[in-house]
Amino acid sequence: MHYVVGRSEDVLDALPVAVRDRAAASRFPPWRAEEYAASRTLLRALLREIGEDLGGGPVAARPSGRPYLPGRPDLGVSLSHSSGWVAAAVGRGCAVGVDVQAPSYVSDRLLRLCCSPADAEALAGVPEARRRREFAWIFTVQEACVKAVGRGLSGRPWNVPVDLGQQAGVWGRVSWCAPRDGEPVPVGCAWNAGLSKPS
Template identity: 75%
Template sequence: MHHLVRRGEEVLDELPVAAPDRATAAGLPPWRALEHTASRTLLRALLREIGEDLRGGPVAALPSGRPYLPDRPDLGVSLSHSSGWVAAAVARDRDVGVDVQTPRAVGDRLLRLCCAPGDAEALTALPEDGRRREFAWIFTVQEACVKAAGTGFAGRPWTVPVTLGQRTGAWERVSWCAPREAQEVPACCAWTERRGPGRTFRQVGAAGGDGP
């Protein structure tokens, strides 16, 4: 399993946009086109790093928005974006989910929904900047896990158990890693057990944040 997290504008300044990605971004609002092209450009760069160059092949999306590679169904891929940041992940013979979140204000109700009672109280007691950042780390894990499972919000990400400060873990058949020291912005990658013979995708409901 491999993933990258970068600022979208930096990605587009440094790397060329593939023709299929430029075409699928046509007609999108400028901010959305930037996220679309930057996330896919980052994915292509990641694939080249691991020796899996798409050579201009398409990055498609299921009706739910979950991305996939029509020319390489053996590779699981995931994309995410948040306020100018983009993330991409790829895994061989596994489903994968990646999520990036820029810290933002979070209310008591959302804290209680997504966190264990003791963690919600601890977050409430933190200064605003710390509360925003720590909650973002928790929610990236929850989002990445339901993306890897193929369920998106239908999988009720707030039910994925994550403790304050936790860096690795597992949920159902999904494992995850949140490398806190290695990234400027909260981001997590999650992956499933190896796919069975002939299995390519698992799709249930919406795959939030993986949109085209």
């Protein structure tokens, strides 16, 4: 599995946007159009980097919203966006999930829903900035895991067990990681068990 994260504006400043992505993005409000175009542009750049140039070919979406590459069932893809950040992931021969989250306010109720009782209690007692960031790391993994099995929020990501500070694990047939070193924003990656870690 391979993944990449970037700021929407930086991606759009540095890389050309495919004509079909620009046309599709025009259906959305400006903030959403930027993230839509940037995430697909980032995916196309990642595909080129790993030798799978998509050219101007389509990045389609299933009715659930899950992206896929028509004619390339051998490549799993995932996209994410959050407050000006975008992420893209590609896996050869496996379904993948990626999630990026800009840290934001998290209620005690959400902490209790998504975290173990001990972790929810620990996070409730830390400064707000740290609480937001640590929760974002947990939730990116939870969301990436349910994306890797083809579901979003309907997959009940809060049921994916992720401990505070944990950087890798397994959930069912899905392996995951939270690559904290060097990432400017919380990101979680998930892929079928048995494959190599993301690069």
